[in-house]
Amino acid sequence: MKTGSFLAALAVAATLATDVPAQETTIIVQSTTSTANSGLYDHLLPIFERDSGITVNVVAVGTGQAIRNAANCDGDVLLVHAKPAEEEFVASGGGVSRTDLMYNDFVIVGPPSDPAGIGGLTDVHAALRGIAESEALFASRGDDSGTHKKEMSLWNAAGVDPAEASGAWYRETGSGMGATLNAGIGMGAYVMTDRATWISFGNKQDHVIQVQGDEQMFNQYGVIPVSPEACPQVEAEAGQRFVDWLVSEAGQAAIGAYRVGGQQLFFPNAPEPN
Template identity: 50%
Template sequence: MNRLRRLVLAAALALPATPILAQSPFIVVASTTSTEQSGLFGHLLPQYKAATGVEARVVALGTGQALDMGRRGDADVLFVHDQAAEEKFVAEGFGLKRQPVMYNDFVLIGPTADPAKTRGKDIVAALQKLGAAGAAFVSRGDKSGTHAAELRYWTAAGTDIAAAKPNGYKECGCGMGPALNMAASTGAYVLADRGTWLSFKNRADLAVLVEGDTRLFNPYGVIVVNPAKHAHVKQMLAQGFADWLVSPAGQAAIAAYKIGGEQLFFPNAIK
């Protein structure tokens, strides 16, 4: 029995001795729609359970909502992608620490014909062109990590979305998949994480138009919710999940997840 599995078993035995917990220890993971809709969890979680015997029950939300779940104590561990918000969460005492897990990147998706002429590597210039043209743009508008990144890019482009939205700007208040579906059905532009885009089937006339800008870097981290704030948090089991994600086995599993031969996420745990 490896060390990680022994630690998880010890944590499970330390829980109240009810038949259900003894048979199936579990944790609640608040995560993002990108990790769910890209298919990553379908790939990772069976391997995690096989290694530890613990079930991870995922609630997929925007990162902002996932962090709010942690603040309320409705999750044991967070796996999200808005580093500034994650570090604030830890600084406020709601999380024990942020551990880097992996990264991918954001891409600007739009009609293949690109009527606003955004194609290239500069996301700020692209948004300036979208704003000037009044082109249709779908924003998730859901306080997710993708939404937070989008707002940063608009600000860098000289547009304060909170003060005045450009013509054509629509908020869906939805996850990444539905936002892509809306863009596909209306011929709109949309900012997406590459993982969800690669797994997206209903592309219609959409294509990747802007990629490769260093500002589009999209890091993911894992945070165990602080049991000092919420005593019912399953700290040992949650830490076991975090430790598995950053272990050689977890990092290899992340690297191995591909669609059409293309890797969706790149492990970057600190050794």
């Protein structure tokens, strides 16, 4: 081939190469359901994706399942709300590090008739004992989610073993928060839920918040990049960029700006960078 023809062929090849779109980077976030059901991701992800060019796919399951999925290398980032389990995941080598991201709180909702007489209490342990003593219906997720883990720790601290009443006044749905609220409301039961899910829930009927304000009902969320050492196929760089954005000033501002019905659902509290 003559030199001129060879150079022309190279120019054509280079042009064709530049016409091929760059492969889009996609990450998977294994997430608790409350952040998805509340609409938070619908608010956050378009901002991040526009600025980064990274597409984020969210798998919304209970915290226990999300951690198991991440441990099986089925995700690039973990965003859940059960700090002891999160720290165990990192300690086991599954995650790079854990960072506080945001918080809200748990509440107990119930029918206006308030059969256990707990309305207005700010002592969650006293409220749970009141439910048990009156044998008022209580619907639990029973699914190893972050909410369920917290609920069980509160029952334990209250000195009550609800498993002894399983199928009687204590009803385990084995379902997510929305399904459990639907079931609990349908049977006139008390339900413990995170406030964000309750605010955005559309089938409240006449149920109201009966118990709130106890510091024991604090609900902290954490974010963890999945370790590329444990999971060599993980999108480590893109996952870390998402985590870095969430805890950055811009990401924290976006979290704090999210409202439903004028109410703030999540309160950013990532540590300030050194």
